[in-house]
Amino acid sequence: MDIGVETRLNRLATNGRMVNIPMDHGITLGATAGLRDIESTIDAVTRGGADSILTQKGLASRVHPNKNGAGYVIHLNASTLLGPDANDKRRTGMVKEAIRAGADAVSYHMNVGSNHEPEQLADLAEVTRVASEFGIPVLAMTYARGPNIDEHDSDNLAHAVRLAEEIGADIAKTAYSGDSESYQRVTEAVRIPVIMAGGSPQTDRQMLENVSGAMEAGAAGVSMGRSVFQHDDPRRMTRAVSSIVHDALSVEEALEISKL
Structure with missing residues (x-):
């Protein structure tokens, strides 16, 4: 592995395990709960144990002063819920822009099986090509989404993450089966x-059971957005998630130490 990629990957994890909190949802959802005062949310989740934060490039100046030494990922595409097709993710940033904004890695969202798969596949390939020139890691968010696609079928999810590896990504994020x-x-x-991926928010216990199940299955960590940043107490929720990912605590123990 390229030393630059390896060094930057280490900034995103603790002993090879990762708790990432994506907060790129402002384009998709607008200034929703937890994102209006994103500075306070970033401070809370990183104090709670998040290894890295993920946003769009325009929020970099609001991220750096509040991330308490955590890693930083800049996301490179998006869509809105107001648009004609939320699966049609379009480019919002370039690798060079992310580097200039102080990112340790870049991420790209691809919907495998959607009508937009061909364009997104080519775009992700270009992102990995450019990123490799600069030694910056790529987190590929590869989801199984499209007409008549079961988004939680393990075979579909395995196909999605394999696509990420084949095309040159360094980390693959996908839904839980x-x-x-x-x-x-x-x-x-x-x-x-x-x-x-955290997916749509559920109860605290259910989300933590998903985290525990994923880790038991060999996952390297989690990337959970709305279930954390929209939580009544983002710091405590992050603490609970982190205790399972990093300390291998049970769900009951995680709920207890975080006082959820």
């Missing part, structure tokens, strides 16, 4: 780290 046994088929489909 619902149980540890089936998710193991996803993590074993590749040799790059797989991190679990």
Whole structure:
């Protein structure tokens, strides 16, 4: 592995395990709860144990003073819920812009099986090509989404993360299949780290059970957005997630130490 990529990957994880909090949802959802005062949310989640933060490039100046030494990922595409097709993610930034903004890595969202797969596939390939020139890691958010696609089927998810590895990404993020046994088929489909996407918010216990199941299945960590930054107490929720990812605590223990 390129020394630049390896060095920057280490900034995003603790002992190879990662708790990433994506907060790029402002384009998709608008200034929703947890994102209006994003400075306070970033401070809270990084104090709670987040290894890295993820936003769009325009928020870099609001991220750096508040991330308490955590890593930083800049996301390079987006869509809105107001638009004609939320699966049609379009470029919002370039690798060079992310580097200038102080990012340790870049990320790109791709919907495998959607009508926009061909364009997104080519675009992700270009992102990995340029990123490799600068030694900056790529986090590929590869989801199984499209007409008649089961977004939580383990075979579809395994295909999605394998695509990420084949095209040159350094980390693959995808949805949870619902149980540890089936998710193991996803993590074993590749040799790059797989991190679990949080998805739509559920109860605290259910989210933590998903985290625990993913880690048991061999995931390298999680990337959880709305279930953390929209939480009544983002710091405590992050602490609970981090205790499972980094300290291998049970769900009950995580709920107890975080006082959720």
